Amino acid sequence: MVFIDIHSHLDILPNIPKVIQDAVKANILIFGAGIDKKSNRKLIELASKYKQVKSCLGIYPTDSLKLSDKEFKEELEFIKKNKPCAISEVGIDLKESPETTLEKQKKRFLEFLKLAKELNIPIIIHSRKAEKQIVELLEEFNYDKVIMHCFSGNFKLVKKIIENKWYFSIPTNVKHSEHFQKIIELAPITHLFCETDSPFLHPDKKRNNVPLNVIESYKKIAEIKKIPLKKVESQIEKNYKSLFNC
Numbered sequence: 001m002v003f004i005d006i007h008s009h010l011d012i013l014p015n016i017p018k019v020i021q022d023a024v025k026a027n028i029l030i031f032g033a034g035i036d037k038k039s040n041r042k043l044i045e046l047a048s049k050y051k052q053v054k055s056c057l058g059i060y061p062t063d064s065l066k067l068s069d070k071e072f073k074e075e076l077e078f079i080k081k082n083k084p085c086a087i088s089e090v091g092i093d094l095k096e097s098p099e100t101t102l103e104k105q106k107k108r109f110l111e112f113l114k115l116a117k118e119l120n121i122p123i124i125i126h127s128r129k130a131e132k133q134i135v136e137l138l139e140e141f142n143y144d145k146v147i148m149h150c151f152s153g154n155f156k157l158v159k160k161i162i163e164n165k166w167y168f169s170i171p172t173n174v175k176h177s178e179h180f181q182k183i184i185e186l187a188p189i190t191h192l193f194c195e196t197d198s199p200f201l202h203p204d205k206k207r208n209n210v211p212l213n214v215i216e217s218y219k220k221i222a223e224i225k226k227i228p229l230k231k232v233e234s235q236i237e238k239n240y241k242s243l244f245n246c
C-alpha cells in the first residue's frame, strides 16, 4: 500500500527529517517540486538521501522571469543532466506577473515542454489567470504526460482536460473547496493524483501543511466516487506506474 503526494515543497518545510519520517510511517511517497536553482539542488540532495523522496525539477513561472536567457538555459541543462522524475513546477502565472510578460512566459514554458518530451517524463503545471492559454499551448504542442496541479480554471477547460486525457492533482484543500470536489466528480479516477502543495493549501486552512495530510485528498475522492479508500489508493498507484518511469 502506498499513498502519493505528487506535489510538495518539501525543501522549504520546517523539520524535514521529521516530515519524512512521518511520511515513511504512513507509506507516503513524496514528490518534491523544484521551483528555482536553490530548491532544485536541495531536492536532488533529499532524493539521494531518502528513498521515499522523488525529485521533480523546474522553475516557477515568476522565478523564471528573474533569470536572463543564459541563466535560464544553464538551469535547463542542469535539470536535464539530473534526470528528474517529472518537470515541476512550471507554467504561466498572470496573477503575480503582468500581462506584458506573457510572451516570455510562453516561450519558457515551451522549453520545459520540449524537455519533458525529450526525457519522456510528466510535466506538472502551474497556471494562474492563464488557464486558457496553457490548455491551448498544450493542445498545440501535443504532449500527453500532463498533470494539472491545483487547477482553478473554469469547467469548460476542465472538460477539455478530461477529453485530452491529461491528469489532475487534487490538493488537500479540497476538503472545503467545491471547485476541487466538482473536478473529482467529473474526472475519471484513472486520471487523478493527490497533492498537498505543502506548506500551502492545508486541508483546514492552517499553517504548514505536510505530506502526511495527503490522505485528506484520498478520502475526499473515496467519498465523492463512493468507493473504498483502499481502491482509491490502489488506482492512484496504478496511475503513477503507468505515467512515471521513476
Ligand SMILES: [Zn+2]
Pocket: 007, 009, 033, 089, 197
Ligand atoms: Zn506548488
